[in-house]
Structures are given as structure tokens and as C-alpha cells.
Amino acid sequence: MALPGPLISRRGGNLFETIMSALVIVIAIAFLIYFLKQTGTGHFGSYALRVSMPNASGLSVGSEVRLSGVKVGSITGLDLDRKDYRVTVEIQIRDDLFLPADSRASITASPLGDIYLTLTPGHAAKTVPAGGILGLPQQRSEAVAGA
Numbered sequence: 001m002a003l004p005g006p007l008i009s010r011r012g013g014n015l016f017e018t019i020m021s022a023l024v025i026v027i028a029i030a031f032l033i034y035f036l037k038q039t040g041t042g043h044f045g046s047y048a049l050r051v052s053m054p055n056a057s058g059l060s061v062g063s064e065v066r067l068s069g070v071k072v073g074s075i076t077g078l079d080l081d082r083k084d085y086r087v088t089v090e091i092q093i094r095d096d097l098f099l100p101a102d103s104r105a106s107i108t109a110s111p112l113g114d115i116y117l118t119l120t121p122g123h124a125a126k127t128v129p130a131g132g133i134l135g136l137p138q139q140r141s142e143a144v145a146g147a
Contacts, residue, residue, distance in 0.1 A: 045095035046073060047130040051105045051117070056087040058107060058115035065091050066108070067119045072097055075117060088133075089117065100124040103134055 056078055065073035073093035081088055089105070102122030109115050119134075128134055 046092040047095045048076070049091050049093060049099075049128060049131070050133045051089040051091060052081075052133055052135040053087050053089060053105060053107075056089055056107070058109070059089060059117060064114075064116040065093055065119060066116055067093075067097065067121070072119070091117065093119075098127040099134065101126040101128055103128065105135055 059075055059078065061075055061077060063075045064071050065075060073091050075089055076092050077090035079088045079090070080086075093099075099119065100122040102124040104120045104122065106118050106120065107115060108118040
């Protein structure tokens with residue numbers, strides 16, 4: 001019994017397929033350039049922060065993090081501190097933002113019911129480093145004592 005011939009065509013691609021493929025690549029590059037110009041960041045970097053809160057009602061992994069109404073990051077994790085029963089919210093924010101150490105975080109709901117974390121920048125000269133924590137009780141008492 002003879003086996004059938006090869007199932008792959010030996011015919012090469014045609015000119016139309018080549019032109020369409022090139023057009024798709026050019027459109028993708030143009031969209032990327034447009035996106036970078038519109039966002040003004042020029043990069044896609046982010047860094048991690050933690051936010052200590054007494055309550056995280058309505059927040060979930062993937063919820064937005066906003067600063068002055070603009071999305072600047074997202075929530076990547078939620079954890080309960082068993083010592084003082086505060087919630088630690090792990091977030092990723094744009095790496096071109098440096099929050100003052102006395103910044104605050106709160107939970108906000110939009111008129112359509114979307115719940116997100118709002119960051120309110122403080123006025124301290126010192127900034128929160130990558131991996132740092134916002135909202136610790138001792139940070140608040142130091143800020144009040146220094147005022």
C-alpha cells in the first residue's frame with residue numbers, strides 16, 4: 001500500500017498575503033507610537049507599594065488604583081495582618097510617580113458602582129520607596145506631631 005503524498009503545499013505565499021502582513025505590522029507600530037505619545041510616560045514600568053488600612057471592603061485583586069481620578073496602577077494582593085487586624089493592600093503603580101511619605105489611601109465608589117483605591121498625595125519632602133508602606137499608624141502620629 002502506497003502512502004499519500006505530502007500534505008503541505010510546495011507553492012509559496014502570494015504577494016497579497018505579504019502586503020497584508022506588512023500592513024498589519026505597520027499599523028501595530030503606529031498604534032504603539034500613538035499610545036506612548038498619549039500616555040506621556042514613554043515606558044510601561046511600575047513598582048510595588050503596600051497600603052495598610054483598617055478596612056478594605058469592596059476591594060479585590062485587579063481593582064484600580066487612582067490618583068486625582070486618573071488610573072495609575074492596580075491592586076495585586078490583599079492580606080490580613082493577624083497582630084492588629086489591619087489589611088495590607090499590595091499595589092503596583094507607575095514608576096514615574098513618587099508619593100510623599102504622608103500620602104493617604106481611601107476606598108472610593110464611582111456613580112456606576114466601581115470600587116477603587118484612591119491615593120491622596122501628602123506634602124512631606126520624603127517619599128515612599130519601592131516596596132514601602134503607606135498608612136501605618138506610627139506614620140500618621142509622626143505627621144501630626146510634626147505639624
